[in-house]
Every structure is written in C-alpha cells, then in structure tokens.
Amino acid sequence: MYISVEQSHKLDTIIKSYEVALRSFISDIMARKYQSHALFDQTLKSISISNNLIYAKKFSAKLRKFTSTSSEIYSLISKCKASLDNNTFDNDVPYVSELIDLMLIFFSLHFSDKEIVKAFSSIEEFHYCCTIYHKTRNNLSHPASHPITISDANKVVYFIENGIATLNEKLFWYASKAYISEHIKNYNNHDNDGFPKHHNLGLAPSTHKSLLCRESVISNLYEALLGSNVRQRLAGSVVLYGYGGVGKTAITTEFLYRLIRDRKDNKHKDLSYLLFFSSKDEYLRSNNTSGELYIDSAKPEFSTLEDLQSLICKCLDIENVYEIKERGIIAIDNIENIENSEKQKIIDFIKALPRNVQFIVTSRNEESCEEKIHVEEFKNDDTGVTFVEQMVESEGFDINLQLGMAGQILNASKGNALIIIQILNIVDRQVSTFTSITTSLESMRSKNSEMIANFMYKNTFDAALKYLSSNGHPINELLQVISLYDERIELYSISKLLSIGIADAERTCNYLLERLILKKTGEYYELNEFAKRFVFIKLLPDRFQLGAIKEKIRIHKERMKLKLAQLDSTLTSNSVLHRIVNEWQPRNYIDTIVIAELFSIYxxxxxxxxxxxxxxYEQYLKEFDEHSFITSHPYVPLQKARLYKEGMYKFYRNDPTILMQVERLYEEAVESIEYDYRYLIGSLAHASLLMMFGIFLSQHLKEYSRAIRVLEDAKYFHGELRGKGWFIICNYLSFSYKKMHILTREHVYSEQLSLIVSEVIKTAKTSLPKQGFDISQYQKTYC
Structure with a gap:
C-alpha cells in the first residue's frame, strides 16, 4: 500500500526540513569529539569491526571507504558544524547516506547512549528506521521513480517525531520543531477519505520488511471481523494465540495496514479508527558480538484497564471510552503479560462495549474472545522451507541456502519465526557459523531451556497437564513425586521413580519449566510456590496411595545412599578414579556417580x-547418551569423544561424520565449562581437555590455526607445572606453528616456534618426565 503523490510532496518537505537537524546532530557530536583530522583518522583506523560496528559485515566496506577519504569527510563535518554554530549555509554537505553510515560506524563509541536512540524499542529498530529514512529520502528526490509505502512513510514520520521529541532545539536552526510538527500534522490529516479518522499505526512495532506465509491467518481475520460472501455476522473480538515469537504481532499490524490500503480503494469506509496498543515487556535478541540469544526487557504501553482506556481516549480525542459511537478496530498486543485481575477487567471491558468496537487480542494463551485463531509454528515442510527462503530474500541476507539448510533451521528453531530470523541474522552478520548456531540451539533447548521457554511459552496449568497427559506422559505421578520428595530432585531420580527413560523425563520437566510449573537450579527441579498449592489441591492421592509413593521414595533414597557408600569405597581403592574425580570436581553426587560410571564404561x-x-561397542556409546541427559558435566562429552576416537579407525574408517561428531563433543565439553561449570576454568581438567581437543584439531582435522589457539590456552592453564602434559602440549603446539609457517610463510609462526623450542629445551634440563616424551626426537624435529 502506497501514499498518494500529493502526500509524497508533503512527506518530502518534512524529510528535507528534518535532514538539516539530523545532519547538525551527527556533525556536532563528531566535531566535538574529534577536533583534529589526525584524531578522526586515527580513530577510524582503530575501529574494530567485531566490537564497534552494528551489522559489521554490512559496514566493513563502508568503513574502508571512510578511512580512505577521511580528510574529505572530516572537512564536510567541520563545515556542517560551522553552519550549526553560525546558523548560515553556503557550503557542501555530506550525503545523508554518509551521515547515517558514519553515525552507525561510531555508534558504540558516541551514539548508543543518546536519548534519540532510547526513544526506540531497540537498537535494531533505530537502525531500521535510519535505513528507511535514507531510502525514502532518496526515492522522493527522484519523482516518479519508486512509490512510497504507507508502512515506510509511517516509519519515517515515527523516526522524525522521535528526533523532534529528543534532540536539542538548537539543532533545528534551519527548520524549527514547530514548523516540522505542523507539516507532519498536515500530512497526517491529508486525504481523510483514504485513512481512518484516528490511527496510531506509526508507533506499531516493525522488525522486518514483509509478512510471509501467513495469508491464511490474515484471511481468517478478514472473515471474522469484516465478513465474507458466506458470513454476515461479525465477531466482536478475536484472539490470536500461540507461543512467543510465532508472529502474532506481525500478523496483527499487517492486517491493520492492509485495512488502510483497502480504505484507499474505497472499501470498509465505515472504519473510523484503527488503534494498536502493546503490553509487550520482553524481546528476544541476539548478541552482536557472540551471537548468543538473550531476552531483553521492554517498557509496556499499559498494564491496567485504566491505562488502556486512557490511551484509547487520547487517540480518539474523547473524555470517556463509552462515548465511542463509530466503528473501528482496536488491537491489544501481548495481553498475557497483564496481571490476572486486570486482564479480566480488560476482557470484561471488551465484552461491555457495543459491537461496533471490535478487538484483536494477541496472547500466548487462549483468551475468552468470540473467535480464536491459533497461530502455529512453521513445520519442516514446503511452507516452512518457503518461509525461510523468502525471509532470506526479503531481508537481503547474504546467505546461500544450500540443500537441507532450511530444514535444519526449522528443526533447530522448532519453527519459531522469531528464532528463525535471529538465526539468519546471526549467520548473515558472520557472528557465528551456521553449524554452530543451529547446534547450540539444539543443545540449549535441553540444557538451558529456561530462557527460550520463558519467552516462547506462557500457559495455564490445566492446559499443560491436559496436553502432557494426552501425549502419554505420566504427568500426575511426576508432580506427585516431585512434591513429596522433600528436596530438589534431579532427572536420574525422576526416571528411576517413574520407570521412564531419562530423555522422556527431561522432555516432560522442560515442558513444565516452560509453563512455570517447575523451576530449575543447576541440575535440580522443584515445584514453584503456586504449583505446590495446585498439586496439593488437585493431584495428591488418598492416604494409602500417598503412603505407597512416600515408601517408594524412601527406598530410592536408601538405594542412592548405598550406591554412594560403595562409590566411596571404590574411590579409596582405585587411585586413578580418585584422581579423575578430584580433577573434574563434580558439582553434586549425581555428577560423582556419572563420572565413576563413565570411567568404568569407557x-x-x-x-x-x-x-x-x-x-x-555401540551399546556403550548409547549408555553415554543416557548419561548426557542426567548431567551437563563436561566429563560426559569428553569421554564420549575419546571413545569415538578409539573406535574411529577400527569401525568407522573413512567416515567423515565421525570426525564431525568428535569435534562437536569436544566443543560441547568446552562450552559446558565456559557456561555451566565455570569454576573449572583454568583447572588441570580444563587444561587436559584443551590439550586433547587441540591435538585432535591438529592431527585429525588439520586445522592448525584453531589448534594453536586451543593449545596455547592449554599451555597457559598449566601455569608453573612442567609435567608430562605440558611437554605434550608444547610438542603439538610446535607442530602446529611449523605447519602454519609452511602454509602461510608468515614469520610470526616461525618466531613463535623458535621461542617454544627454546623454552622446551631449557625446561627439559630440569623437569623432563621420566617417560612419555622423547626430547632428543623433539630436538631433531624442530631444531
């Protein structure tokens, strides 16, 4: 949908008038920060792409261009600053594209804390609005070239209004705030026949360019709220429900935008207002440096019925909501975030209004609305694959989707549209590799699922229990066991007491975690306070069954105590196992049992x-898989990697997938220390793991550069110890330095090789181990 030609002229005036203030804002900050070209040039050259750039890949070429033309750019910035100071103009100025690129390149250094940035819901939205402003400005400068969509025009006005609200008045020396605001008012009031009398869609969230593969849901909204040839009775309210990130908000805003387009085509002329209000309090983000997903908080527009009514009255310019006489549609986004009593008031309020006031409600739960539309995740089918492919094209991601990649993305994200976009965003920015991000998401859902679950799911207990029971999970028995265990419980005990597999126990517990019925600390689960009351009222059996469950728990605990006593005896008699357990520092008794069992299984x-x-042999590999569900301790993937290596040449010769499996297991062990067992960082166990991983990278994968990084860390963590392990690390580090020098001819590797050879020979004179390292062979190879 597009704005009219006359509206384009009005918008062009607004953009060009605001452009001087934006130019003055950026130039003023840059000129004050860099009072000489030398300092400006030096800073440009020192900017780290990985640390200081938004969308680093996209701006790397632009950064190089700025560096090569820094003198010219600095001169233009200085002239702009002079124009601001003197309120005069008679000189060249930078292009808008150059100004915006400059601001984003220096964003982390000088702009991220500015009020204009804080006016947007996220850095991404700010960057997106900058891009739309620039694109629209260029299109309007070339009449009859590209039409302007209403969506882009609204975003530009939103961008400018935020600037007017937050930037200093002195920056508006060419065109005052009042002048621009008046033109915006005239622009918004123009062509009322094409727009509803009232709408606030310029403030509606927008994080991507177009809605994809959701036409069926849009059609259902049209039919429910506006009727069809076969449907005359209209719904007073519709709820779009589904877990977080499936696209409920995007569908709602797209539907409202389409209604504006329809009005310009003389349809639905009786719609006088289209309003959108959100109580969203969190966004799923990805870290610009690491690529990790995290939940960011946001400020909701309303949290009570009174807040909502005030917003409606303000938008419609009325004193009381019950004065509404005309027909229109009001969207209430993320209503599940509202406290229950206030949410019920809002539902009652919706029902109390006449049917000419229609509502769209979005929620992660089913709500009490006349029509209910379930927005489901994408499946790994033709529609899901099409969504991924079209998203790459729509967003302009520089990603070559090879065969099967779309399916992998759908599997890793469980079809969640927002997570799919985050994956593509991360890969496009080269923050992480495709394999790394998809693998980490698979792992995250089983071991660190609280963060994703808290964003994606919020549901009632009854719905959760009904779902699990209908899928054959012993949910009542599980909650009874957890409530009667008298302490926090881990997956191993749950699986034994319920006679189910550990994988099934984890899936059920994670489902309850997602719905906030359980909470998890480390490897342990317990009921939250509300769930305890729920279980007590609804699920506890009679006193006879209750006694049987308690007796079963008592016997299990006695068995566990006996097993630990036996393990203590084994540790006393087996010095090797005792040393391993001490080195790997188990966090709890389950970790201790697992380490001991894997030692034996290996x-x-x-x-x-x-x-x-x-x-x-493969049966034992499956036992390792079972133990990986019990604990995320790094010893589990490490031992499995070692076991795969032992069987690699005997059973899987020339099978590259085994090498990939071993690499993944080593990486999982390293990640476990980095994120879950951080107290192991720098320990001998950590150094030993890095040594084995580094040797594998060097000898099996021939990835000598990665091997150097890992082995250097292993050497560092050995500290002052100069035992057999230290010499082995130095040997393979020497090998990798030599290989990298041969491959690259860079002297830095030969210099490092000389240094480490000297260190090894010197150390060998006083600390050479009695066996396991041949110093004469080492000297013959590297001296």
Whole structure:
C-alpha cells in the first residue's frame, strides 16, 4: 500500500526540513569529539569491526571507504558544524547516506547512549528506521521513480517525531520543531477519505520488511471481523494465540495496514479508527558480538484497564471510552503479560462495549474472545522451507541456502519465526557459523531451556497437564513425586521413580519449566510456590496411595545412599578414579556417580574395540547418551569423544561424520565449562581437555590455526607445572606453528616456534618426565 503523490510532496518537505537537524546532530557530536583530522583518522583506523560496528559485515566496506577519504569527510563535518554554530549555509554537505553510515560506524563509541536512540524499542529498530529514512529520502528526490509505502512513510514520520521529541532545539536552526510538527500534522490529516479518522499505526512495532506465509491467518481475520460472501455476522473480538515469537504481532499490524490500503480503494469506509496498543515487556535478541540469544526487557504501553482506556481516549480525542459511537478496530498486543485481575477487567471491558468496537487480542494463551485463531509454528515442510527462503530474500541476507539448510533451521528453531530470523541474522552478520548456531540451539533447548521457554511459552496449568497427559506422559505421578520428595530432585531420580527413560523425563520437566510449573537450579527441579498449592489441591492421592509413593521414595533414597557408600569405597581403592574425580570436581553426587560410571564404561568399551566387537561397542556409546541427559558435566562429552576416537579407525574408517561428531563433543565439553561449570576454568581438567581437543584439531582435522589457539590456552592453564602434559602440549603446539609457517610463510609462526623450542629445551634440563616424551626426537624435529 502506497501514499498518494500529493502526500509524497508533503512527506518530502518534512524529510528535507528534518535532514538539516539530523545532519547538525551527527556533525556536532563528531566535531566535538574529534577536533583534529589526525584524531578522526586515527580513530577510524582503530575501529574494530567485531566490537564497534552494528551489522559489521554490512559496514566493513563502508568503513574502508571512510578511512580512505577521511580528510574529505572530516572537512564536510567541520563545515556542517560551522553552519550549526553560525546558523548560515553556503557550503557542501555530506550525503545523508554518509551521515547515517558514519553515525552507525561510531555508534558504540558516541551514539548508543543518546536519548534519540532510547526513544526506540531497540537498537535494531533505530537502525531500521535510519535505513528507511535514507531510502525514502532518496526515492522522493527522484519523482516518479519508486512509490512510497504507507508502512515506510509511517516509519519515517515515527523516526522524525522521535528526533523532534529528543534532540536539542538548537539543532533545528534551519527548520524549527514547530514548523516540522505542523507539516507532519498536515500530512497526517491529508486525504481523510483514504485513512481512518484516528490511527496510531506509526508507533506499531516493525522488525522486518514483509509478512510471509501467513495469508491464511490474515484471511481468517478478514472473515471474522469484516465478513465474507458466506458470513454476515461479525465477531466482536478475536484472539490470536500461540507461543512467543510465532508472529502474532506481525500478523496483527499487517492486517491493520492492509485495512488502510483497502480504505484507499474505497472499501470498509465505515472504519473510523484503527488503534494498536502493546503490553509487550520482553524481546528476544541476539548478541552482536557472540551471537548468543538473550531476552531483553521492554517498557509496556499499559498494564491496567485504566491505562488502556486512557490511551484509547487520547487517540480518539474523547473524555470517556463509552462515548465511542463509530466503528473501528482496536488491537491489544501481548495481553498475557497483564496481571490476572486486570486482564479480566480488560476482557470484561471488551465484552461491555457495543459491537461496533471490535478487538484483536494477541496472547500466548487462549483468551475468552468470540473467535480464536491459533497461530502455529512453521513445520519442516514446503511452507516452512518457503518461509525461510523468502525471509532470506526479503531481508537481503547474504546467505546461500544450500540443500537441507532450511530444514535444519526449522528443526533447530522448532519453527519459531522469531528464532528463525535471529538465526539468519546471526549467520548473515558472520557472528557465528551456521553449524554452530543451529547446534547450540539444539543443545540449549535441553540444557538451558529456561530462557527460550520463558519467552516462547506462557500457559495455564490445566492446559499443560491436559496436553502432557494426552501425549502419554505420566504427568500426575511426576508432580506427585516431585512434591513429596522433600528436596530438589534431579532427572536420574525422576526416571528411576517413574520407570521412564531419562530423555522422556527431561522432555516432560522442560515442558513444565516452560509453563512455570517447575523451576530449575543447576541440575535440580522443584515445584514453584503456586504449583505446590495446585498439586496439593488437585493431584495428591488418598492416604494409602500417598503412603505407597512416600515408601517408594524412601527406598530410592536408601538405594542412592548405598550406591554412594560403595562409590566411596571404590574411590579409596582405585587411585586413578580418585584422581579423575578430584580433577573434574563434580558439582553434586549425581555428577560423582556419572563420572565413576563413565570411567568404568569407557574401560569396558575399549575392550570391545580390542576384541573388534562393534555391536557391544555401540551399546556403550548409547549408555553415554543416557548419561548426557542426567548431567551437563563436561566429563560426559569428553569421554564420549575419546571413545569415538578409539573406535574411529577400527569401525568407522573413512567416515567423515565421525570426525564431525568428535569435534562437536569436544566443543560441547568446552562450552559446558565456559557456561555451566565455570569454576573449572583454568583447572588441570580444563587444561587436559584443551590439550586433547587441540591435538585432535591438529592431527585429525588439520586445522592448525584453531589448534594453536586451543593449545596455547592449554599451555597457559598449566601455569608453573612442567609435567608430562605440558611437554605434550608444547610438542603439538610446535607442530602446529611449523605447519602454519609452511602454509602461510608468515614469520610470526616461525618466531613463535623458535621461542617454544627454546623454552622446551631449557625446561627439559630440569623437569623432563621420566617417560612419555622423547626430547632428543623433539630436538631433531624442530631444531
């Protein structure tokens, strides 16, 4: 949908009038920060793409251009600053594109804390509005070239209004705030026949360019609220429900924008207002540096019925909401965030208004509305794949989607549209590789699911219990066990007490976590306070069954105590196992049991390799998988990686997927220390893991640069210790330096090789281990 030609002329005046203030704002900050060209040039050259740029890949070429023309750019900035100071103009100025690029390149250094940025819901929205402003400005400068969409025009006005509200008055020396505001008012009032009398859609959120693959939901909204050839009775309210990130807000705003387009085509002329209000209090973001997903808080527009009514009255210019006589549609976004009593007041308010006031409600729960439309996640099918492919094209992502990649994205994201966009965004910005981000999301849902779940799901207990029960999960028994356990409980005990697999126990517990029925600390689960009351009232059995469950729990705990006592005895008699347990510092008794069991399983599996018994060997591999569900301790993936390596040449010769599996397991072990077991960082166990990973990278994957980074960390973590491990690390580090020098001919590697060889030879004179390292062979190879 597009604005008219006359509106384009009005918008052009607004943009060009505001352009001087924007130019003055950027030039004033830059000129004050850099009072000489030398300092400006030096800073440009020192900017780190990874740390200081928004969308680093996109701006790397522009940064190089600025660096090469810094003298010219600095001169133009100085002239703009002089025009601001003197309120005169008779000189060249930078292009708008150059100004915006300059602001974004220096964003982290000088602009991220400015009030104009804080006026937007996110940095991404600010950047997006800058881009739309620039694109629209250029299109209007070339009449009859590109029409301006209403969406883009609204975003530009929104961008300018935020600038008027937050920028200093002195910057508006060419065109005053009042002058621009008056033109905006005239622009908004123009062509009332094409617009509803009242709307606030310029403030509605927008994070991507177009709505994709949701036409069926849009059609359902049209039919419910506006009727069809076969449907005459209209709904007074419609709820779009589904978990967070599936696109409920985007669908709602797109529908409202389409209604404006329809009005310009002389349809639905009786709609006098289209309003959108949001109680959204969180956004799913991705870290610009690491690519990790996180939840960012946001300020909701309203939190009570009174707040909502005030907003409606302000938009419609009335004193009381019950004065509304004309027909229109009001959208209430993320109503599930409202406190229950206030939410019920809002639902009652919706029902109390006449049917000429229609509502769209979005929620993560089903709400009490006349019509209910479930917005589901995308499946790994033709529609889902099309969505991913079209999103890449629509957003202009520089990603070559190869065969199967769209399916992997859909699987990793569970079809969540917002997470799909975040994955594509991260890969496009080269913050993380495709494999790394999809693999981490798969792992995150099973081991760090609270963050994603808290964003995606909010539902009632009854709905959660009904769903789990209908899918064959022993949900009542599970909640009874957890409530009667008298302490926090881990997956191992849940699986034993319910006689279910650990994977099933984890899936059920994670589902309850997502709905806030359970809470999790480390590896332990417990009921939250509200859930305790719910279970007590609805799920606890009679005293006879209750006694049986308590007896079962007592017997299990006694068995666990016996197992730990036996383990203590084993540790006393087995010095190797005792040393391993001490090095890997288990966080709890479950970790201790798992480490001991894997130590034993590993030894038994190695015998299968020697005996060429592949079937038995693979059974032991499956046991490792079971233990990975019990704990996220890094010893689990490390031992499995070692076991794969032992069987690699015997059973999987020339199978590259095994190498990838071993690499993934080493990476999982490293990540576990980095994020879940941080107290192990710098320990001998950590150094040992890095040593094995570095050797694997060097000898098996031939990735010598990565090997150097990992082995250097391993060497550093050995500190002053100069045992066998230290010499082994130095040997493979020397090998990797030598290989990198051969491949790149860069002297830095030969210099590092010389330094480490000297250090090894010097250390060997006093600390050479009795066996396991041949110093004479080392000297022959590298001296």
């Amino acid at each position: 030894g038994q599996a190695i015998k299968c390799v020697t005996q060429n018994n592949k079937r038995k």
